[in-house]
Amino acid sequence: MADLISLKEIKRHYDVGGEVVRALDGIDLTINHNEYISIMGPSGSGKSTLMNMIGCLDTPTEGVYEFEGELVHEMDDNQLASIRNRKIGFVFQTFNLLPKATALRNVEVPLIYANITKSDRIEKAKKALISVGLEERMHHKPNELSGGQRQRVAIARALVNDPSIILADEPTGNLDSKSGVEIMKILDKLHNAGNTIILVTHEEYIADHADRTINLFDGKIKEDIRSAKRKVGA
Amino acid sequence: MAKQSHLKNTIKESFRMAIESIRQNKLRSILTLLGISIGVFSVIGVMTAIRTLESSVNSQLDIFGSNTFMIQKSPAIRIHGGGNDKIRKRKNIRYAHYEELKQRAKLPLRVSVVDGTGERNIQYKDKRLKKTAELSGVDEWGLRSFKTYLADGRNFMEDDIRFYRSVTILGPDLADILFPFEDPLGKEIQIKGLDYTVIGVTERKGQAFGQSQDYFVMIPISVYIQRFSNRWTSLAINIEAESTEMYEKTMDEVIGLMRVIRKVPPEDENDFAIISNEELMETFAGFTGGIKLFAGAVSVIALLVAGIGIMNIMLVSVTERIKEIGIRKAIGATKRDILTQFLMEAIFLSQFGGIVGVILGIAGGNLMALLLNVPAVVPMDWAFYGMAVCSFIGIGFGIYPAWRAANLDPIESLRFE
Numbered sequence: 001m002a003d004l005i006s007l008k009e010i011k012r013h014y015d016v017g018g019e020v021v022r023a024l025d026g027i028d029l030t031i032n033h034n035e036y037i038s039i040m041g042p043s044g045s046g047k048s049t050l051m052n053m054i055g056c057l058d059t060p061t062e063g064v065y066e067f068e069g070e071l072v073h074e075m076d077d078n079q080l081a082s083i084r085n086r087k088i089g090f091v092f093q094t095f096n097l098l099p100k101a102t103a104l105r106n107v108e109v110p111l112i113y114a115n116i117t118k119s120d121r122i123e124k125a126k127k128a129l130i131s132v133g134l135e136e137r138m139h140h141k142p143n144e145l146s147g148g149q150r151q152r153v154a155i156a157r158a159l160v161n162d163p164s165i166i167l168a169d170e171p172t173g174n175l176d177s178k179s180g181v182e183i184m185k186i187l188d189k190l191h192n193a194g195n196t197i198i199l200v201t202h203e204e205y206i207a208d209h210a211d212r213t214i215n216l217f218d219g220k221i222k223e224d225i226r227s228a229k230r231k232v233g234a
Numbered sequence: 235m236a237k238q239s240h241l242k243n244t245i246k247e248s249f250r251m252a253i254e255s256i257r258q259n260k261l262r263s264i265l266t267l268l269g270i271s272i273g274v275f276s277v278i279g280v281m282t283a284i285r286t287l288e289s290s291v292n293s294q295l296d297i298f299g300s301n302t303f304m305i306q307k308s309p310a311i312r313i314h315g316g317g318n319d320k321i322r323k324r325k326n327i328r329y330a331h332y333e334e335l336k337q338r339a340k341l342p343l344r345v346s347v348v349d350g351t352g353e354r355n356i357q358y359k360d361k362r363l364k365k366t367a368e369l370s371g372v373d374e375w376g377l378r379s380f381k382t383y384l385a386d387g388r389n390f391m392e393d394d395i396r397f398y399r400s401v402t403i404l405g406p407d408l409a410d411i412l413f414p415f416e417d418p419l420g421k422e423i424q425i426k427g428l429d430y431t432v433i434g435v436t437e438r439k440g441q442a443f444g445q446s447q448d449y450f451v452m453i454p455i456s457v458y459i460q461r462f463s464n465r466w467t468s469l470a471i472n473i474e475a476e477s478t479e480m481y482e483k484t485m486d487e488v489i490g491l492m493r494v495i496r497k498v499p500p501e502d503e504n505d506f507a508i509i510s511n512e513e514l515m516e517t518f519a520g521f522t523g524g525i526k527l528f529a530g531a532v533s534v535i536a537l538l539v540a541g542i543g544i545m546n547i548m549l550v551s552v553t554e555r556i557k558e559i560g561i562r563k564a565i566g567a568t569k570r571d572i573l574t575q576f577l578m579e580a581i582f583l584s585q586f587g588g589i590v591g592v593i594l595g596i597a598g599g600n601l602m603a604l605l606l607n608v609p610a611v612v613p614m615d616w617a618f619y620g621m622a623v624c625s626f627i628g629i630g631f632g633i634y635p636a637w638r639a640a641n642l643d644p645i646e647s648l649r650f651e
Contacts (some may be wrong), residue, residue, distance in 0.1 A: 057564060057644050078568045085566020096561045096648065100258050113566040115243045157565065 003066070004164060004196060005031040005054065010063035012049050012219075023049040024060070025219035031165075031198070036191045038199040038207035041216035048169070050216065051200045055088050055167045056080045068164060085113050089158025093170035095150040097142045103129060103153045104138040110161050128156040132186055148179030155186055165196045172206060184209055244571060248578035255551070255579055266547045267587040269540035270627070274591025274620045275598065276536050280529035281616040282599020284522050290608030291518055301343075301481050302379075303510040305492060306470040310509045310517070324505045325496060326468035329459055334495050335471060341484040343474045346375035347455050351462055356451060358412040358423045367408060368450035369425070371458020377403075377436065379472040387419050387434030395454045403434040405450040425451070428461065441607050537623060540587070541631040548580050548635035559639050560647025573640040580632020581625060588624030592617045 012024040023046045031037060031054075041047050052058040053065065056072055059080070065072040067083060075083065090096075097106045107125040116124070129138050132152040142150050151171060158166050168187060172180035188209060191197050199210055207213050215223040256263040308321045329347065336345040353369040356362070370376065374390045377383060385406065394401055402423065409418050409432075418432045430453060439447040459467070475484035489504065498505055552559070559572055596612055603610035 052645050055564075057648075078570070081563065081566055081568040081571075084564060090564050092648070096557070096564070098558055098561060100254070109562065110565040112243070112247045113562075113568070113571055161566075 003030050004033050004035075004068060005029070006064075006066040007053070008064040008066075010053060010060045010065060012046075012053060012058065013061045022219050024053065027053075027063070027219075027221060029214070029221065029224075031196065033164075034191070034194055034196055035212060036197050036199075036210045037212045037214060038201055038210035039214050039216065040202060040207050041222075042202070045216040046219040047200050047202075047216055049219075051167060051169055051198075054165070054198060055090060056084050081113075085110060086161060087164040089155075089161065089163035089166040091151070091154050091158050091166065091168040091171045093173040095142070095147075095154045095174070097150060097153055097157075099142055102139050102141055103134060103145065103156075106142070106153055107157045107160050110157060114161060124160055125156070128160040129153070131159065132156045146179070147175045148182055151175060151179070151183050152186065155183070155190075159190070159195075165198055166190065167198050167200075169200045170202075171199070172203070173201075180206075244574050245578070248571075248574045249582070251575050252579040252582040256582065259551070262547060262550075263583060266540075266543050266583050267590065269543040270537070270584050270587025270624060271591040271594065273533060273536035273540040274588045274624060275595045277529065277533035277620055277623075278592050278595025278613065278616055279598040280525070280533070281613045282596055282611060283602045284526060284529075285611040285613050286599060286603040286606070286608055288518070288522055289611050290603075290606065291515075301475040301478055302472065303481075303485060303508055304470050304472050305488065305506050305508055307468040307506060309507040310514055326466070327471065327506060329455070329469060331492070331495050332469060332471050335488065335491055338491050338495075339473075339488055341475065341480060341487045343476045344375050344378075344472075345488075346373045346379055346472045347469050348372050348376060348379050348472060349455070349458060349463070349467060349469045353425060353451070353462075355426045356408070356412070356423060358418075358421060361412045361414070363408070363411060365449070367405075369458075369462065370450060370452045371455040371462065372452050373455050375472070376452050376455075378474075382436045382439060384434050385437045387432070389434060390452075390454055395456045398456050398460060399454060400428065400430045400457060401433045401454065402430040403436060403452040404432055405436055405448040406438045407446050407448040408451055409435045425453070426461070537627060541584075541627040544580055544583055544627065545631035545635060547583070548576060548632055549638070551579070552576065552635045552639040555639075556642060556647045556650040559642050560644050560650065563642070563644035564648060569640040572642075573636045576636035576639045577629065577632050580636065581628035584624040584628035584632075585621065588621050591624075592620050595620075 007027050007029040010024055010027040010029075011022070014021040014023055025046075027046075027050065039047055039050060049058065053060060056067070056075075057080075059065075059075070060073050063073065067087065070083065072080070072083065084090075097103075098109065101109075104122070104125050107128050108121045111121040111124060126135075126138065129135060132155050134149060134152055134156065137145060137149055142153070145153065151174075155166075155171075158168075166187070171183055171187065175183060184206065187197055187199070197210075199206065201207050210227075212224070212226045214221055215225075305327065307324050307327055332345070332347040339345055348370055350368055350370040352366040354363050354366040356367060356369075370380070372379065372390065373395055374392055377389060384403070387403070390401065390403070393399070402425070404412070404418060404423075412418065412423060413421065418435055421432050422429045423432060424430070436448070441447065455469075473484065473488055475481040485508065489508065492498075492506055493504065496505055559567075562572065596617065599613075600610040
């Protein structure tokens with residue numbers, strides 16, 4: 001199967017007060033379909049920048065980024081928005097739901113930007129919410145939901161457009177351990193169902209869910225470990 | 235999966251999001267809306283009032299009947315100050331002038347003379363007037379000069395004037411007051427203590443500007459001059475042309491004759507005023523034009539302030555929702571999606587405010603019409619302009635905040651707390 005994501009010599013430099021910060025300093029990385037990857041590293045190692053890069057929120061200063069054959073590094077803002085909408089599902093540490101919209105409406109929003117008709121939107125959004133076990137809470141607003149439930153809404157929102165990858169940035173970072181376990185179960189299940197998942201975390205036990213762990217240090221890949229065993233449903 | 239046209243979808247969704255966001259910030263939205271409403275209200279209200287006034291004044295100013303004009307010492311409406319001394323020093327128009335004009339003018343269909351004063355001392359037995367009535371001295375054309383008709387009795391005859399007969403025609407209001415239970419015809423009433431025989435009663439005309447047009451009494455001009463004139467009395471001469479085609483020519487002849495009769499040197503301007511329906515309407519139009527301009531200027535300022543209000547609110551709204559914008563961008567909103575969303579919100583606010591303003595404005599203008607007892611007018615064109623201006627304000631003052639929102643960096647916005 002062709003590569004899903006291919007990063008070649010990716011550099012991302014920031015100019016902070018005349019000083020160049022090399023957040024990413026030559027990353028070579030290939031990600032295949034149905035991989036379960038965790039990205040680790042200390043703060044300042046470039047985790048977030050890499051995550052934004054893969055998530056097409058940011059573009060490289062230098063290098064080649066191919067996403068299913070599309071050249072992301074050459075894209076303009078609208079093309080980036082479109083690829084984010086069609087191919088990437090984000091799950092954030094702080095959930096990032098629209099506070100005044102119901103769970104259903106939150107899940108519906110990506111479909112609005114994909115120009116899908118209202119009836120189809122509702123149907124797909126409901127399906128996604130059911131798949132994360134929230135059929136009872138569809139019409140509740142985020143402040144009426146627990147942290148774990150909010151994160152499940154976020155996962156449903158990430159799933160609703162049938163993305164090529166799901167990018168989860170510290171998905172359990174704001175949750176109690178029980179909710180964290182639930183969320184990881186859902187992600188594992190999604191992986192088993194054929195989804196490609198990229199986790200950004202600094203927790204060893206979270207990273208252990210993945211098949212492949214990439215360790216970053218100073219904007220470079222220090223280690224890229226593939227573990228033989230898979231912890232199915234751990 | 236059914237897809238829909240992008241533009242339609244964007245507009246529909248932005249519209250929905252705009253309503254959601256307005257509902258979620260009710261107080262703020264209402265205050266913003268109020269600014270626009272007041273601006274539009276002031277335009278529409280003033281315009282409705284002026285329209286109503288205009289239409290009613292124009293119908294009221296049509297006092298002379300067609301092809302008719304009037305000559306008198308001073309102009310009917312003097313809006314601009316100055317020149318009053320000059321007018322006061324003009325010679326009065328006397329009965330002799332009228333007689334000479336009548337004799338020498340060939341073109342007019344009729345030349346008649348009127349003058350009026352206020353008189354309260356009018357009674358029949360124990361019935362007296364409480365308010366001063368309009369007392370007019372007229373010739374046999376008096377009814378026609380005042381565009382009214384007899385309801386009962388007879389008109390003045392030439393002999394009534396020639397022989398100084400003490401006869402009178404009453405307006406219906408006066409007839410009602412003096413003769414509540416009697417037929418007024420043939421009865422003797424007293425005006426300033428002197429007896430007059432009632433020979434006729436006119437038709438009822440109703441009200442104009444909240445004033446009755448039926449509260450008057452007419453007597454022969456000869457009697458009037460004898461008993462009611464003084465050294466300031468200046469008569470008005472009412473002239474009717476044969477036809478519209480002859481109107482200008484008739485006016486030229488009369489003006490020429492009046493100059494000869496009053497011995498105006500060729501180099502001087504007329505020492506009398508010519509008053510016609512057109513002139514009255516023009517004068518009034520000049521007057522309302524000024525008000526319109528002023529109201530327009532005030533309204534533009536009001537709308538400008540309202541627009542700044544909208545811009546301010548929208549900027550606050552953008553700042554408040556940086557995180558939301560970041561989320562929306564992360565999940566696929568393009569710059570245009572965000573721009574449209576915020577622009578729609580601004581337009582919606584201004585349009586809704588505009589509609590409220592138009593409704594209040596028309597209601598206010600009509601209330602004034604009701605108070606003045608004149609038919610109401612809805613200035614559809616101004617309502618339309620008002621709404622157009624609102625859209626313009628919505629776009630004009632909403633575009634910058636929307637543009638700022640659209641150009642926010644998604645990573646930065648997501649990090650924003």
